[in-house]
Amino acid sequence: MGGVTSSMAAKLAFFPPNPPFYKVVSEKSSGLLLLDRFPHRENVDVLRLPTRRGNKIVAVYVRYPMATRTLLYSHGNAADIGQMYDLFIDLSIHLKLNLIGYDYSGYGRSSGKPSEQNTYADIEAAYKCLEETYNTKQEDIILYGQSLGSGPTVYLAARLPRLRAVVLHSPILSGLRVMYPVKHTYWFDIYKNIDKIQFVKCPVLVIHGTSDEVVDCSHGKQLWELCQEKYEPLWIKGGNHCNLELFPEYIKHLKKFISAIEKAPSSRNSIKSVDQSTTSRRKSRDCFEGPRKSTSTSKKEALDFINELEPFALKLEMNDEKVGKPRIPYEHMERSRRSVEYIEKPRSSTDIKKPEWPRMSVDCIDRIQNCL
Secondary structure (H helix, E strand, O other): HHHHHHHHHHHHHHHOOOOOOOOEEEEOOOOOOOOOOOOOOOOOOEEEEEEOOOOOOEEEEEEEOOOEEEEEEEEOOOOOHHHHHHHHHHHHHOOOEEEEEOOOOOOOOOOOOOOOOHHHHHHHHHHOOOOOOOOHHHEEEEEEEHHHHHHHHHHHHHOOOOOOOEEEEEEOOOOOHHOOOOOOOOOOOOOOOHHHHHHHOOOEEEEEEEOOOOOOOHHHHHHHHOOOOEEEEEEEEOOOOOOHHHOOOHHHHHHHHHOOOOHHHHHHHHHHHHHHOOOOOOOOOOOOOOOOOOOOOOHHHHHHHHHHHHHHHHHHHHHHHHHHOOEEEEEEEEOOHHHHOOOOOOOOOOOOOOOOOOOOOOOOOHHHHHOO
C-alpha cells in the first residue's frame, strides 16, 4: 500500500523538465566535468554525487573568493540546474557566498526516479559533499529551499542542530495542503513541513509573495509562526510564485539576513523578530517520519482520495509545455565588478553568448490548480 500511494504522489508532485536543459560532458584534456550549455568558469565545479539510495545526482559548486559561508540551494519543481545556473552565479556574487545547487533524482541528468525519499537522500549527498570534499562545517552552511525544495530543506535542517541558518522561499506546509486546506496531517501526505519546522533550531527567513497563485502566502506565514528562531520575514507585495527574484527587496533582504547571521551563535537572540514566549508551536512527533495515530485514515479512503486526483495528473502531461517560468534577470540590481568578485578565464573570440533559457521553477501543484 505504501508503494502505491508513494508512486501516485510522485506522479502528481514531480515534473522534471523533459528534455533536460543541459548535458554533462567531460573535457578531453583535463577530464573535468562541464555543463555543455555554459562556458567553463574556473570557480565552478560540476559534480556527480552518489546517494544512499543508489542514484547519482548532478550538482554544481560555485566558489566565491574568501567566502566563509556556503548556501545549499534546493530548487523548485519543473526546473533543473541548467535553468538555475545563471541565478546560482548571481546569488554567489551578490551574497558573497559559496553555493552548491543540485538536481533531484530523475531531474536533469541525475539518475533514478523522483520521489520524496529520494529527494531526502539527494540533499544528504549534497551536504556530505560539502563536508568531505570542501571541508565545510555545519555551522557555516545556510540551507535554501524554494517551493518544493522546502521539503528536503526542512527535512535536513531538523536534523542538523548547528546550522547557520535556513531560507524558505515560497515554502509549502505539505504537499496535500497545497491542493486542499486540510486541518490534519495524513499518513499519505508528503513533505510535512508543518510538523517538522519546529525542530529547526537556527534562524529561519521566510520569503513569500502576497499574490502567489500556486502556494498561497498563508503557507509561508504559518510556517514562520511555527519557527523556533524567527527572522523578520519578507512578504513581497504583488509577488507571485515565479518572480520574487525580480523585486529589489528580495536581494536586499537576503543581504540583510546574511549580515545578521554573521553574529556569534550566543548573540543570535538579538535577530529574532518576535518574543518566542508568545508564540505557540505545533507539537508533533512527525519530524522523524513516525506513524501519526491521531489522523489515521483507512487504506481504502486514502486510495479513493488519491485516485480522485489522478485525472489532474493526466491533464498536466497534456498541458506540460504551456507552463513556464521566465528567466530571472538581475539587471535592475546593483552589480559587483567581476574582476573583483571572482576570477574567470579570458574568453576566446569564439565564445559566443548563449541564449537565456526560461526558468520553469514552478511548483508541483501549479498545473493541478490550472485544471481545477
